[in-house]
Amino acid sequence: MNTVLWVILWGAVFTYAARVGGHLVLSRFHNIHPRVEAGLNAVPAAVLTTLVAPAAIQAGPVELIALVVAGFASLRFGMMTMFLIGAAVLVGLRQVVG
Amino acid sequence: MSAGSISEGAPGSDVWRGLKAGLPVVVASAPFGLLFGALAVDNGFTPFEAFLMSASIYGGASQMVGLDLFGAKIAPWLIVLSIFAVNFRHVLYSGAVGRRIRHWPPLQQAVGFFFLVDPQYAESEVKGQRGEKITFAWYMSMALPIYVCWIAEAWIGGTFGNLIPDPHALGIDFLLPIYFLGLVMDFRDRPFWLPVVATSAIASVIAYKTVGSPWHVTIGAAAGILLAAAMPLDRKPDDPS
Structure with a gap:
């Protein structure tokens, strides 16, 4: 595979991981701490x-x-x-x- | 496929509202979509590769950074790392919007997160803050026109790039900061908005001058977020859950 395609596809994988990852991590916590909530609001x-x-x-x-x-x-x-x-x-x- | 899952309100008006929320973004991002395609070809990409990058990464700033580094001939894994650094803020978007779309089926959530770009996030937060439910119909009605135009522009820009006579005279290089400023101002009702914005502005400028791009985004944002998290909790925002 040429380098351009390699960079594009891995860039896409990591970008999607970021877009889905925040939710996957935070949804494990039942109650979100008020300070986390305040941070998220900012x-x-x-x-x-x-x-x-x-x-x-x-x-x-x-x-x-x-x-x-x-x-x-x-x-x-x-x-x-x-x-x-x-x-x-x-x-x-x-x-x-x- | 989703006829049964769109239950709240009138789905038609959700579609309409989503389209309306997306329209300014389509207009505002068009110059950048075209510019990206033109710059990509200028950096040795084929129009198809420009199209593929827009279609799969779908994040304007990170695509531009990727192109820039590609031209600089640095190690490929470092380019991927820089794309990730620019897009790392999406972890935070994901955590915030994820709270508001818990009622969607998992597959819809998986699809929705792919389209979670800055304005999509901002509009979702504005809507959620108003106490309105984020429906899949609204979300995708906003997302799809932006996405389709974005990838079409990459291809068109790559194919006809040299037709832009004078990008500087058209102000193309500075439209993005103006647009982002508009989004910042949209959030001025939030608690501690001014201290957060001031802190992030100062931290990002210092990081920009010392550590360098693209880390100023992550560092500047972290400073403002930590400040908000450390503020006194007496003004507790309503819990949406």
């Missing part, structure tokens, strides 16, 4: 933040403005509107600044 914000923060630190002024505007937009609007506003600011400013 998972989405914590993980998603790590996908934003390093990108924001490295971003140029145009990207940062788009991100901040989108952040404020999300206080008022839904996901889709917020995303479109952020994308519009980004594309618009890049046409001007380059």
Whole structure:
């Protein structure tokens, strides 16, 4: 088998293991400890933040403005509107600044 | 096959709501699906291999990291390990969503976990938090259009990659952080949201600068989660079980 296929298939196996594994481990416990529960409740914000923060630190002024505007937009609007506003600011400013 | 198991509410409206939840994700992920295909071919993949990677791994960030490392000619097992590191957060998604889909038959659960990507998880949590039941019909109605478009885009991007005139001008490289920020903001009603986000942001940036990518995801997330777990327990959230 060539290396590309080998990497893809093992990558897929490990990814599925991660997606099914958390449940298989946690479902063994009948009562979830409140601290585990509190930790689980924090998972989405914590993980998603790590996908934003390093990108924001490295971003140029145009990207940062788009991100901040989108952040404020999300206080008022839904996901889709917020995303479109952020994308519009980004594309618009890049046409001007380059 | 599942006609008997979809019992709660009107299945039709569940399908509709699932499709509606998935639509923004289809739109937002389209540039990345196409970009992935184009970059894959650029890194020596065939369009079929790009398609296969999207279809079997089905995790945008990890696919991009895999491509990146493939171009860097490092040991194959290290590439697999990096893909796993990027996707390790799914262990946590799985544990959280697993609590909400205990009423599904095992086969449906096994299928459902395959499609547990970031937005699928986020929407499931938002829905669960509202006290609504996560049905298989809702879940798959959201998941399948995203999946089908994602794998089609890999193939199209791989075949017609050079047609994107100027990815930078279209802002393609920075749409993902904007999208993820939207998801972060969606969770701002959770207990200790601000301290968790601040901690994870600082920890992930430090990890990014020291340990390097992709471990900043695991390290940054762990910091925020541990903080939440260590907080005083007086504000106990309602127990769903």
